[in-house]
Amino acid sequence: MRTLLIVGAGDVARRALPSLARRWRVLATCRSPQAAASLRTAGVLPIPADLDHAASLSRLAGLADALLLTAPPPGDGMQDARTRKLLSALAKAERIPQRIVYISTSGVYGDAGGGWCPETRPPAPDNARAWRRLDAERQLRRFAGRHGCQLTILRAPGIYADERLPLGRFASGAPLIRPEEDSWSNHIHADDLAGLCVAALRRRAGGARVYNASDCQPLPISEWYRRLAAALGLPMPALLPRDEVRASVSPLTWSYLRESRRLDNRRLMRELGYRLRWPEAAGYLAQLAQDETRRAKALATMPKIR
Numbered sequence: 568m569r570t571l572l573i574v575g576a577g578d579v580a581r582r583a584l585p586s587l588a589r590r591w592r593v594l595a596t597c598r599s600p601q602a603a604a605s606l607r608t609a610g611v612l613p614i615p616a617d618l619d620h621a622a623s624l625s626r627l628a629g630l631a632d633a634l635l636l637t638a639p640p641p642g643d644g645m646q647d648a649r650t651r652k653l654l655s656a657l658a659k660a661e662r663i664p665q666r667i668v669y670i671s672t673s674g675v676y677g678d679a680g681g682g683w684c685p686e687t688r689p690p691a692p693d694n695a696r697a698w699r700r701l702d703a704e705r706q707l708r709r710f711a712g713r714h715g716c717q718l719t720i721l722r723a724p725g726i727y728a729d730e731r732l733p734l735g736r737f738a739s740g741a742p743l744i745r746p747e748e749d750s751w752s753n754h755i756h757a758d759d760l761a762g763l764c765v766a767a768l769r770r771r772a773g774g775a776r777v778y779n780a781s782d783c784q785p786l787p788i789s790e791w792y793r794r795l796a797a798a799l800g801l802p803m804p805a806l807l808p809r810d811e812v813r814a815s816v817s818p819l820t821w822s823y824l825r826e827s828r829r830l831d832n833r834r835l836m837r838e839l840g841y842r843l844r845w846p847e848a849a850g851y852l853a854q855l856a857q858d859e860t861r862r863a864k865a866l867a868t869m870p871k872i873r
């Protein structure tokens with residue numbers, strides 16, 4: 568059995584574990600004894616390693632045939648020093664992972680003014696967070712080219728699941744942009760993104776390939792929240808003109824609200840051989856609305872900010 572190394576065994580990677588364990592011997596990095604114990608319970612061999620500490624990464628060299636990298640870049644700067652440290656450690660061994668899957672973000676496209684974004688659209692990051700992602704993608708491309716690896720980059724939009732709905736918006740009461748001036752957004756269910764990671768690790772063709780790891784239904788941001796509010800019986804935040812929203816939310820929140828793009832996922836649907844369980848976020852929300860137990864659990868995750 569070949570060996571897969573997961574760097575960043577967080578929510579999405581853990582959702583993929585049952586499928587991955589059928590095909591791979593799985594190793595995963597961890598940063599706490601608790602994480603190590605829960606990985607062991609899942610049948611995964613934990614390896615203590617922190618991407619912020621280069622010395623802890625030397626033990627990752629030469630261990631694996633494939634790499635699933637889901638750890639995010641650091642929280643500041645324009646570059647991803649974490650990926651740089653990881654790749655430098657991996658390059659020191661003779662055995663280099665020949666398959667690499669990386670979860671990036673659709674933020675690398677920047678603002679498309681509501682236009683469609685196929686993978687051929689040149690990236691144009693609009694903020695430091697997106698520049699760090701693009702830097703990670705570029706490092707991985709260079710590494711893959713140099714070492715003859717297959718590389719799959721999955722550019723994900725907003726990830727959601729029952730346990731991770733963006734309910735902070737309802738708790739804070741921060742306003743949204745009114746529909747006629749609103750930005751477009753896409754979503755992906757965490758289980759579907761996990762399934763796409765599994766499918767990407769099975770991809771046949773060599774070389775580097777980028778996919779928009781998105782559902783099929785772009786929604787104006789306020790529409791996503793309107794449907795979420797209806798599904799959970801929550802009051803909608805105020806819908807205000809664009810300029811007023813900009814003036815009243817934090818720069819970080821505005822950076823998410825201002826960028827408008829619709830992800831074209833046809834390459835993903837055509838090539839990866841994975842059938843999305845939730846091709847439309849609206850279908851997921853309609854089902855959630857019908858299930859009292861799931862609704863109650865989802866509502867229990869709502870932060871109490873007000």
Ligand SMILES: NC(=O)c1ccc[n+]([C@@H]2O[C@H](COP(=O)([O-])OP(=O)(O)OC[C@H]3O[C@@H](n4cnc5c(N)ncnc54)[C@H](OP(=O)(O)O)[C@@H]3O)[C@@H](O)[C@H]2O)c1
Nearest residue numbers: 575576577578579598617618619637638639723724725726
């Ligand atoms: N939230 C969104 O809507 C969204 C959208 C697009 C893309 N993404 C990206 O998609 C990826 C997967 O998402 P997810 O929900 O599975 O993320 P997650 O649950 O936050 O998992 C991230 C993992 O990275 C690990 N990690 C963080 N810093 C590390 C470091 N310095 N050294 C080693 N490991 C480190 C974390 O370890 P610990 O458990 O020890 O912290 C965690 O296991 C992430 O990169 C995320 O940023 C997110």
